[in-house]
Amino acid sequence: ITGEFKKALPVLKKIQAAGFEAYFVGxxxxxxLLEKPVNDVDIATSAFPQEIKKLFKKTVDVGIEHGTxxxxxxxxxxxxxxxxxESTYQDFRRPDSVTFVRSxxxxxxxxDLTINAFAMNEMGEIKDFFGGEQDLYDKVIRAVGxxxxxxxxxxxxxxxxxxxxxxxxxxxxxxxxxxxxxxAHLLKNIATERIRIEFVKMAMGKHLMQGMTGFIESNxxxxxxxxxxxxxxxxxxxxxxKPINKERHVWVLxxxxxxxxxxxxxxxxxxxxxxxxxxxxxxTELHQLFLHRLLYDHTNxxxxxxxxxxxxxxxxxxxxxxxxxxKNAVEQIDKNLPIHSRDELAINGKIILExxxxxxxxxxGLALEAAEKAVVTGExxxxxxxxxxxxxxxxxxx
Ligand code: ATP
Ligand code: MG
Numbered sequence: 001i002t003g004e005f006k007k008a009l010p011v012l013k014k015i016q017a018a019g020f021e022a023y024f025v026g027x028x029x030x031x032x033l034l035e036k037p038v039n040d041v042d043i044a045t046s047a048f049p050q051e052i053k054k055l056f057k058k059t060v061d062v063g064i065e066h067g068t069x070x071x072x073x074x075x076x077x078x079x080x081x082x083x084x085x086e087s088t089y090q091d092f093r094r095p096d097s098v099t100f101v102r103s104x105x106x107x108x109x110x111x112d113l114t115i116n117a118f119a120m121n122e123m124g125e126i127k128d129f130f131g132g133e134q135d136l137y138d139k140v141i142r143a144v145g146x147x148x149x150x151x152x153x154x155x156x157x158x159x160x161x162x163x164x165x166x167x168x169x170x171x172x173x174x175x176x177x178x179x180x181x182x183x184a185h186l187l188k189n190i191a192t193e194r195i196r197i198e199f200v201k202m203a204m205g206k207h208l209m210q211g212m213t214g215f216i217e218s219n220x221x222x223x224x225x226x227x228x229x230x231x232x233x234x235x236x237x238x239x240x241x242k243p244i245n246k247e248r249h250v251w252v253l254x255x256x257x258x259x260x261x262x263x264x265x266x267x268x269x270x271x272x273x274x275x276x277x278x279x280x281x282x283x284t285e286l287h288q289l290f291l292h293r294l295l296y297d298h299t300n301x302x303x304x305x306x307x308x309x310x311x312x313x314x315x316x317x318x319x320x321x322x323x324x325x326x327k328n329a330v331e332q333i334d335k336n337l338p339i340h341s342r343d344e345l346a347i348n349g350k351i352i353l354e355x356x357x358x359x360x361x362x363x364x365g366l367a368l369e370a371a372e373k374a375v376v377t378g379e380x381x382x383x384x385x386x387x388x389x390x391x392x393x394x395x396x397x398x
Contacts (some may be wrong), residue, residue, distance in 0.1 A: 020047035023119035083107035147179035155186035159198035166202040166211020180218040187223035212238035225272035356397040367396035
């Protein structure tokens with residue numbers, strides 16, 4: 001027991017001292033067995049939520065109806081969830097109700113994949129009821145129990161299967177794969193927000209091709225927003241070799257391979273995927289810059305308008321589609337930009353009005369824009385007197 005688990009050990013021990021069972025479960029155990037960095041350590045226990053709340057000084061009810069209590073200890077937080085089964089699934093999505101149980105095995109049985117259905121005790125011993133260790137060794141994604149039934153209970157699990165294939169570089173076990181082929185259409189019942197999380201994790205996986213192959217061959221893609229007709233486009237996307245490391249890059253690259261160029265169309269596509277307004281804004285801006293960059297080099301104007309961050313991203317994207325990016329050029333241009341935003345301009349509306357012998361109006365905004373543009377391109381020095389002279393010369397003021 002090391003690292004994050006060691007820090008969480010007191011939580012486990014305290015629950016056990018009160019006479020209950022407690023184990024580390026879920027993704028953290030899988031990642032530890034894969035010798036990958038472990039982030040969130042989740043704990044499963046035979047104690048009921050109220051019993052957990054009595055045991056610890058600081059807790060937060062994060063999902064008490066599902067049996068989850070967050071325990072705060074020494075600046076860390078741990079989700080402690082009561083062993084549970086999920087009964088009566090309707091509509092192929094989350095269960096209507098959960099039933100708390102006192103058996104670890106029952107809890108692990110309702111988990112999605114064998115590699116996610118481990119538990120680890122305080123000694124670091126692994127409880128593996130469904131052959132997960134063998135599947136980790138064989139690099140196989142396999143549903144716990146009968147794949148078909150499990151996907152009927154919650155169709156999102158099919159997306160999770162291809163997502164883990166992409167993250168880990170595993171293959172879908174045959175029965176699991178066929179169950180996805182047969183049930184892919186059930187994805188229609190799942191909220192786009194939940195599909196999107198798994199889709200993005202898949203797209204950002206280190207083994208994109210492996211995940212995308214499952215996603216495409218199983219027909220899952222047909223039930224994702226705007227992708228029903230996109231098999232060939234997705235095959236191109238799957239060939240991206242450098243791992244994608246920002247969500248907005250996923251969306252821009254997808255738009256690119258979908259051959260969407262129009263900004264409105266791009267926005268509509270992202271809206272279908274239920275992206276936040278902020279992410280839609282960033283992604284469509286980057287998309288437009290990227291399309292521009294396919295044809296032209298960066299200039300003062302592009303780096304000023306889109307900012308260094310986005311300009312650097314456009315270079316990353318070029319590399320991701322197999323072209324050459326030039327991050328150095330962006331750095332150089334940014335370093336030499338006379339100004340980086342309008343507040344750095346040596347003039348403002350007030351100064352212009354004082355100088356002008358005309359009332360404010362639409363012309364003022366245009367004057368500022370003209371000055372800004374001339375300063376950014378280096379045509380005009382960022383100096384109040386020179387800018388005023390320039391505006392006189394251009395007849396904005398007399
Ligand atoms: P990540 O590293 O991406 O967080 P994870 O395996 O921890 O991966 P979570 O979504 O955090 O994934 O879920 C935690 C655990 O809960 C999983 O390991 C799995 O055991 C279980 N789980 C999550 N989603 C489902 C689901 N839809 N059906 C069944 N079990 C699930
Ligand atoms: Mg997790």
